Amino acid sequence: MTFRMPAEWATHERVWIGFPSFWGHWEAPYEDAQRQIAAFANAVWDGGNGETVHLICGSDDAARFARDLVDPGVKVERRSIGDVWLRDTGCITVMNGGQRLARDFGFNGWGNRFNFDGDQTIGEEMAREAGLAVTACDWILEGGSIDVDGEGQAVTTTDCLLNPNRNPTLDKAAIEDRLARDLGIDRLLWLGDGLANDHTDGHVDNLARYVAPNHLVIPEARDADDPNAAVYADARKRAEDFGCTVTPLPSVGRFEQNGEAVPASYMNFYIGNSTVVVPIYGSRHDDAALAELEPLFPGRKIVGLHADAVLTGGGSFHCSSQQVPV
Numbered sequence: 001m002t003f004r005m006p007a008e009w010a011t012h013e014r015v016w017i018g019f020p021s022f023w024g025h026w027e028a029p030y031e032d033a034q035r036q037i038a039a040f041a042n043a044v045w046d047g048g049n050g051e052t053v054h055l056i057c058g059s060d061d062a063a064r065f066a067r068d069l070v071d072p073g074v075k076v077e078r079r080s081i082g083d084v085w086l087r088d089t090g091c092i093t094v095m096n097g098g099q100r101l102a103r104d105f106g107f108n109g110w111g112n113r114f115n116f117d118g119d120q121t122i123g124e125e126m127a128r129e130a131g132l133a134v135t136a137c138d139w140i141l142e143g144g145s146i147d148v149d150g151e152g153q154a155v156t157t158t159d160c161l162l163n164p165n166r167n168p169t170l171d172k173a174a175i176e177d178r179l180a181r182d183l184g185i186d187r188l189l190w191l192g193d194g195l196a197n198d199h200t201d202g203h204v205d206n207l208a209r210y211v212a213p214n215h216l217v218i219p220e221a222r223d224a225d226d227p228n229a230a231v232y233a234d235a236r237k238r239a240e241d242f243g244c245t246v247t248p249l250p251s252v253g254r255f256e257q258n259g260e261a262v263p264a265s266y267m268n269f270y271i272g273n274s275t276v277v278v279p280i281y282g283s284r285h286d287d288a289a290l291a292e293l294e295p296l297f298p299g300r301k302i303v304g305l306h307a308d309a310v311l312t313g314g315g316s317f318h319c320s321s322q323q324v325p326v
Contacts, residue, residue, distance in 0.1 A: 002095070002096075002097065002184075003094065003095070003096045003097075003184040004094065004095055004148075004150060004151070004152060004183075004184040005092060005093075005094045005095075005148045005150075005154075005183040005184055005185065006093075006094075006095055006148075006150050006325045007148055007149055007150030007151075007210060007213075008147075008148075008210075008270075008271040008323065009150075009211075009271045009297075010150060010325050010326075011273060011325065011326045012051040012272065012273055012323045012324060012325055012326065013051065013052065013130075013324045013325065013326045014051060014052040014053070014054055014130065014323070014324045015044060015051055015052070015053055015054070015270075015272070015321050015322065015323045015324070016054045016056055016086050016090055016126055016321065016322050016323075016324075017037065017040065017041050017044070017053060017054070017055050017056065017084075017086065017320055017321045018037070018056050018081060018083070018084030018085060018086045018320045018321075019034065019037055019038070019041075019055050019056060019057045019058075019062055019063075019066050019076075019084060020033045020034045020037060020062065020084055020313065021057050021058030021059045021061075021062035021081065021084075022058060022059065022062075022082075025082075025083065025116075025313065026309075026312065026313055029309040029312040029313075032308075032309035033309040033310050033312065033313060034062070034065060034066070034069065035069060035309075036305065036306060036307055036308075036309050036310050037055075037084065037310060037317075037320060038055075038066060038069035038070050039069075039305050040270070040277055040305055040307075040317045040320070040321075041053050041055050041070050041074050042070055042071050042074065043272075043275050043277045043303045043305060044270065044272040044275060044277060044321075045070075045071055045073050045074050046272070046273075046274045046275050046301075047071070047073075048073050049273075049274045050272050050273045050274040050275060051272055051273045051274075051323075052075065053070075053073075053074045053075065054075045054077055055070060055074055055075065055076045055077065056077055056079050056081055056086065056122070056126075057076060057077065057078050057079070057081070058078075058079065058080065058081040058082065058118065059078075060078060063076050063077075063078045079118070079122065079125065079126075080117065080118035080121065080122065080125075081118045081119065081122050082115075082116020082117050082118045082119045083114060083116050083119055083313075084313065084315075084319075084320045085144070085314070085315050085319045085320060086122070086126075086320060086321060086322040087142070087143040087144045087205070087315075087318060087319045087320065087321060087322050088107060088110070088142035088143055088144050088145075088200075088319070089107050089119045089120075089122050089123055090122060090123050090126055090143065090322035091103060091104045091105075091123040091124065091126060091127040091132070091134060091322070092105070092143055092183065092322070093127075093132065093323075093324050093325055094182075094183055094184060095325065100132055100133075100324070100325065101132065101133055101134075101135065102123075102124075102127035102130075102132040102133065102134040102135070103134075103135055103137050103182050103183065104123040104124045104127060104134050104135065104136050104137065105123070105137045105139065105140065105141040105142075105182075106137065106138070106139055106140040106141070107119060107120055107123070107140065107142065108140055108165075108166070110142070110199060110200050110201065111163060111165030111166060111201060112165065113199055124136070126322075130324055132324070135182075137178070137182050139167050139170065139178055140166040140167050141166075141178075141182075142160075142200065142203065143322060144200060144203035144204070144205045144206075144315070144318070144319050145157070145160045145161055145200070145203050145204060145205075146161075146179070146183075146185075146204060147204055147205055147208065147209050147210050148183070148185065148210065149210040149212070149213045149214060149215070150210075150213065151213045151214075152184060152185060152186045152187055153185070153186075153187040153188075153189070153210075153213070153214060154179065154183075154185040154187070154188050154189070155188075155189040155191060155204055155208050155210070155216065155239070156188065156189070156190060156191065156204050157190070157191045157192065157193065157194050157202040157203070157204050157207065158172075158190055158191070158192055158193075159192065159193045159194045159201055159202030160194060160200065160201045160202045160203055160204070161175055161190075162175070163201045165201070166201075172190070176188050189238065189239060189242045189244065190238070191204065191207060191208060191234070191235045191238050191239070192231070192234050192235070192238065193231050193234070194206060194207055194231070194263075195207060195228050195231060195263035195265060196227045196228055196231075196261055196263065197260060197261055197262055197263060198263040199314055200314070200315075203319075205267060205268055205318050205319065206263050206265040206267050206268055207219070207231070207232075207235055207265070207267060208235055208239065208267065209267050209269070211247070211296045211297065212245075212296075214243070214244050214245060215244065215245040215246075215247070216239050216244050216245070216246050216247070217246075217247050217248070217249050217267065217293070217296065218232060218235050218236050218239060218246055218247075218248060218249070218267075219232050219248070219249055219250065219251035219252075219265065219266065219267060220232055220233075220236070220248040220249070220250065220251060221233075221251050221253075222250050222251065222253070222285060223251075223253040223254065225253075225254045226251055226253050226254055227254055227261045228251065228263075229251075232251060236248065247292075247296065249266060249267075249289055249292050249293060250266070250285040250288050250289050250292070251265075251266075251285065252264040252265060252266060252281050252283045252285060252289075253283055253284070253285055255281055255283065257308075257311070257312060262311060263311075264279075264281045264283075264307075264308075264311055264316075265279070265316070266278055266279065266280070266285075266289040266293070267318075268307075268315070268316035268317055268318040268319060269293070269317065269318060270317045270318050270321050271297070271300070272300070274300060274301065275300055275301045275302075275303050276293065276297050276300050276301070276302050276303065277303045277305060277317050278290060278293060278302060278303065278304045278305070278317075279304075279305065279306075279307030279310070279311075279316040279317050280304040280305065280306055280307065281306070281307065281308050281311070282306070282308065286304060289304075290302050290304045305317070
């Protein structure tokens with residue numbers, strides 16, 4: 001039997017999406033972030049054509065507001081959750097032949113930057129609620145720090161996985177061993193730095209994503225002032241040297257909030273059963289990114305949704321979600 005973490009385009013039974021639930025974590029953008037996450041949930045649900053969506057809320061007030069914003073088919077759940085980034089705090093589901101198994105990794109608030117009640121326990125809680133056998137893994141790993149092609153290949157960044165604020169005693173070889181043991185990853189592409197000012201220390205789901213086995217999309221700078229031009233070029237070279245097919249997509253370009261360039265990225269898309277939901281930012285490259293992504297996902301609708309308010313919390317749609325394969 002093959003032991004693998006499935007690719008995101010494999011059919012999903014459900015997806016968990018975190019809903020902004022505490023004004024103090026967001027302040028002024030709070031309600032706009034809630035509305036943008038709700039629009040994301042509705043797009044993935046797709047009127048019942050997509051997958052079952054569980055919108056996870058951390059307060060009663062947030063749950064009441066969420067129910068006003070989402071389609072009736074979206075399941076709104078009240079759980080103990082601090083931050084919305086279930087890609088990192090939730091469990092990861094692997095397949096062992098026809099059996100689904102949940103892996104619950106350690107989480108330390110992205111190198112002890114942000115520690116909220118519930119974020120260390122929500123992964124196991126969700127796994128058990130879904131009826132999955134869950135194994136606690138003995139090291140720190142965030143789901144946004146890797147992406148997989150479903151055939152044993154994964155991509156990550158040294159910026160994140162080798163950062164001493166996660167697993168200071170683990171070197172490359174040790175991390176590769178654990179990824180093979182826990183997720184069935186036997187070929188690992190190491191990229192270098194992540195995007196500028198990314199407080200996750202360079203999560204790869206802002207930089208490079210699989211769209212097919214051994215096939216990555218990576219942004220390219222189409223503006224002279226793009227703060228990540230060198231990062232994109234280096235990532236593409238490493239991927240091609242590794243033997244991957246690479247399709248370039250436009251970068252968002254320089255995007256600022258509060259006078260600082262922030263890691264806005266079209267790569268933070270979510271591949272649902274019927275839709276691919278792509279964060280957009282009012283950039284002149286939005287339309288091109290959606291159009292160039294469309295032929296890579298035949299049979300799925302490409303949906304662009306504004307995510308500028310969500311980005312103020314440090315991530316986007318992919319970061320807020322964690323899928324469970326059928």
